[in-house]
Amino acid sequence: MTPPAPRAVTPLAASAPAPAPSAPVVSSGPTVSASPVSATGGTSAPMTPMLPPYSMGAGGTHGAATPPAAVTPAAPAQQASPSTGAQTPGSTVVAAGEGTRRAVAGAKASQGPSREGKMAEQLCLELVAAAPAALLDWAVAVFRPSEDAQPVLLVTSNMGPSYIPQGVLLPSTARNLLSSVSEGTRTALTGAMDPVHIITEYARHDVPQGTVVAVATTSTGSSAGAAELIRVSRQAALAMPAPVGAGRLHRLRVAWPDLASVVAKVPADRAVHLAGAVTSLAAVGSDGSGPAVRDEGSLKILTTLGQGTMPSDAEWTAFRDAAALAEGETGAMRPPPGQLLDRLELDRYMSRYQLERIREMLLLWRWLPPSLEDVAYCAAEAGTDITALTRLLEDAEFTREAQTL
Structure with a gap:
């Protein structure tokens, strides 16, 4: 089957997310079949990685869709000053010490x-x-x-x-x-x-x-x-x-230095193919359990890309906006400043965080060719088995070297 000819892509400006619903709407979505990559780097069946949407030359552009404007937590309410009145000698000394400390801090500022x-x-x-x-x-x-x-x-x-x-x-x-x-x-x-x-x-x-x-x-x-x-x-x-x-x-080198070293050895003409393979491994999984993402929007994008075609501008826009909304909801799960998540809360938060990284990885295919470094970073942050991910990249590198002998 001949891949469709490339069509003009006009980047769209990010829009502010809609107000967050009380709970995200999730659909089981269609079933996506893929040959999972085993932990040993092999495949349980001939692997069919996600196909690049079409032939991508070096002249393409890449980048993730721009999310909405950042939200900064509100400053806490100012503490009320204690009421004035009679003071003991001890409280007078404390007050004087506090005043000196504030004066020094003000002078430094x-x-x-x-x-x-x-x-x-x-x-x-x-x-x-x-x-x-x-x-x-x-x-x-x-x-x-x-x-x-x-x-x-x-x-x-x-x-x-x-x-x-x-x-x-x-x-x-x-x-x-x-x-x-x-x-x-x-x-x-x-x-x-x-x-x-x-x-x-x-x-x-x-x-x-x-x-x-x-x-x-x-x-x-x-x-x-x-x-x-x-x-x-x-x-x-x-x-x-x-x-x-x-x-x-690059963020991959900072957070996952060993994985970055493997990616750095991948030949440039293999990068897009491997980006598709890594996306399949991260989004579909290596244990045969099915796609890690199960919301309708993600499955639709994943299925379309897997068929070697590009989603429409409208589909990309809807997916980007839904991803931004979900990311805002995930951020709202964090506790107030000064507090930490308990174990159950952390598990829920990290599950949502990892799904956001898979959505970010899919959005990297919006403008082509995607960066293999960014695809690998999102896959690692999404909880993809690092051994399977590394062997996938190393096996592809070995195959490339063998073909040139």
Whole structure:
């Protein structure tokens, strides 16, 4: 069957999501058949990966659909001042000490951020500029592991386990916090509403001898304890260009470095084919249980792409808007600032988060060719078996090398 000729694709501007319903409407949808990839890298039957919608040359463009404008949590209500009246000598001393502390803090604030504060602020501005519409908050901390150690830049978002949106490139000197901590810490801090709380809790439990020197954040309800706290203006970030260039790392390299090394070895002329295979593995699964996504919109897009055709502009728009709405609902599952999810709440939240990454992966096919690095990142974040994913990419690489001998 001859693939259809490519048609003109006009990118559509993202629209703001509709008000969230009390519960998402889910349909069982049509049945999608695919040959699952086994954990050993083989197939239970000849694998039929998702077909590229049509022949895609190097001249195509790629990118994810732009989600709606980011939502910043509201600042907490200001605490009422205690009523005036007679004071004991002890309370007078406490009040005087509190007044001195506030005066010192006010004097420091009037002088502007410190050198460390400016470092954190600059990177936080760059993160917002790279993904201004992302539905998340950022925090960047200057962390000193010990008194004589060089400071480290820690970065985290408050979506999933430090999710990084498409287009965000991190400097090689920064660490994506929840990608580089113990499993217990990652589990405990995933889904926290306040990204500053994620950093301070990490420092308190994982490196108690370390010190958070300064924190810059887009969150309005944060408290950094004794550390310098800088509020970052989204409006200021919008006037900045997204950072690019040497020393910047793709999100796959930051969060999944071993997988990124495998992807880097894939020949350019095999990237689109493998993007289809990875999408099939992540969306359909490797255990034969059927598609991981079961809502009608996702199944419709998945089925259309699997047939080697492109969804219509109207279908892409409806799917993008539904995905943005569902992502907002997932974010609403997080607890108030300062609180953490319990185990049951975390399981529910991560299940929804992983479905959002599959939808994001499908949206990468909106403009062609899709980035194999971004497809692999979404697949890994969606909970795809990393061993099966790695072997799929390595087997394809081996097959390519064998064909050239």
